[in-house]
Amino acid sequence: MTTSRTFPRFPWLRRLLRPLLDPYRRYQHARYIHAGRIVVGLLVSILLTTGINLPHGEWASVTMLIVIGGLQHHGNIGKKSVERAYGTLIGAALGLAVVTQQNYLGLPLLTYLLMSLICGFFAYHAIGKGGYTALLSAITLFIVAGHGDNPVSDGLWRTVDILIGIALALAFSFALPLYAVYSWRYNLASGLRDCAKVYERINSGQSITTDEHVKLTAKLNATMLQLRSLLPSVSKEVRIPIVELEAIQGHFRMCLSTLEILSNIRPADMSQALLKVEQQHIRRQFISMARALQNGVTQRLKRKPQPLENGPDTEIAIPGELIGYRLLTLQLAKTLDSLQLRLAKTAKRWRI
Numbered sequence: 001m002t003t004s005r006t007f008p009r010f011p012w013l014r015r016l017l018r019p020l021l022d023p024y025r026r027y028q029h030a031r032y033i034h035a036g037r038i039v040v041g042l043l044v045s046i047l048l049t050t051g052i053n054l055p056h057g058e059w060a061s062v063t064m065l066i067v068i069g070g071l072q073h074h075g076n077i078g079k080k081s082v083e084r085a086y087g088t089l090i091g092a093a094l095g096l097a098v099v100t101q102q103n104y105l106g107l108p109l110l111t112y113l114l115m116s117l118i119c120g121f122f123a124y125h126a127i128g129k130g131g132y133t134a135l136l137s138a139i140t141l142f143i144v145a146g147h148g149d150n151p152v153s154d155g156l157w158r159t160v161d162i163l164i165g166i167a168l169a170l171a172f173s174f175a176l177p178l179y180a181v182y183s184w185r186y187n188l189a190s191g192l193r194d195c196a197k198v199y200e201r202i203n204s205g206q207s208i209t210t211d212e213h214v215k216l217t218a219k220l221n222a223t224m225l226q227l228r229s230l231l232p233s234v235s236k237e238v239r240i241p242i243v244e245l246e247a248i249q250g251h252f253r254m255c256l257s258t259l260e261i262l263s264n265i266r267p268a269d270m271s272q273a274l275l276k277v278e279q280q281h282i283r284r285q286f287i288s289m290a291r292a293l294q295n296g297v298t299q300r301l302k303r304k305p306q307p308l309e310n311g312p313d314t315e316i317a318i319p320g321e322l323i324g325y326r327l328l329t330l331q332l333a334k335t336l337d338s339l340q341l342r343l344a345k346t347a348k349r350w351r352i
Contacts (some may be wrong), residue, residue, distance in 0.1 A: 063165025091140025111148035179235035189293035196286035251339035301344035
């Protein structure tokens with residue numbers, strides 16, 4: 001909608017920019033956008049360092065690749081850039097100190113021992129929190145000092161190059177940013193649609209041992225793992241507490257577990273008419289939440305869920321073999337209602 005107001009007289013330009021301006025299309029073309037951003041960023045880095053004849057300018061390009069080359073999401077890029085900056089400053093300071101003492105004392109064996117001990121210290125801290133900063137500090141130490149025989153001026157220039165690379169990486173991370181929240185939203189929407197397909201297969205009596213069903217459940221498990229890995233970045237980007245995201249993840253995981261149990265306890269001869277209300281409600285919940293996540297239209301999420309315990313099916317005698325199945329179906333409905341409330345609560349933040 002914003003795009004159409006911005007370019008009312010140039011429909012061809014609107015069509016051209018739609019993949020870049022629309023969040024869902026940007027998510028679909030994320031790899032191409034990321035590759036294009038790297039191409040342009042490296043060209044700028046090379047032209048800048050070459051144009052001003054900066055010594056050892058290739059390290060600016062190397063740094064840019066290290067910071068954003070393998071990272072798509074804006075939240076991760078910012079975090080890696082800060083860690084890279086800390087690692088650069090620490091490693092450069094130590095590298096310059098090593099070069100200075102080598103020039104002053106002229107004892108190569110002492111220099112080698114010092115560098116090895118420093119890197120051993122960083123290796124100790126490279127395992128665990130802050131490991132990336134520790135590893136980059138050790139790498140920068142050798143970039144700046146070499147084996148202790150680099151001139152101090154070279155060390156200073158390489159430090160400047162690395163800082164330029166960090167600044168360029170941060171600048172290009174703001175160009176058409178690929179937010180982790182996009183991947184989280186659209187993957188969760190896809191997962192909910194797949195849940196609806198699995199639930200429909202279970203209730204329609206289709207086989208749960210076919211390759212199609214096995215692939216669908218495997219895809220759902222992969223989606224759950226992918227969503228889990230995105231939570232820290234999503235929390236940083238949109239300021240949703242990680243506890244809240246964990247709760248949403250827990251409800252989705254509970255849906256998968258319940259669907260698996262339902263497929264295993266499904267009665268051989270199930271009268272669908274007795275559970276029609278529940279089935280329609282659950283399917284509607286899956287699809288409406290998926291649409292809200294994908295389209296950003298969250299009005300339906302704000303509707304108060306209707307309880308099913310006192311629905312019309314309670315007045316009908318339920319066969320004994322269906323009682324457990326129906327109770328678990330009601331539990332699935334409650335889980336979806338809770339998930340809907342969680343999504344509605346956080347909608348203002350993830351709907352960007």
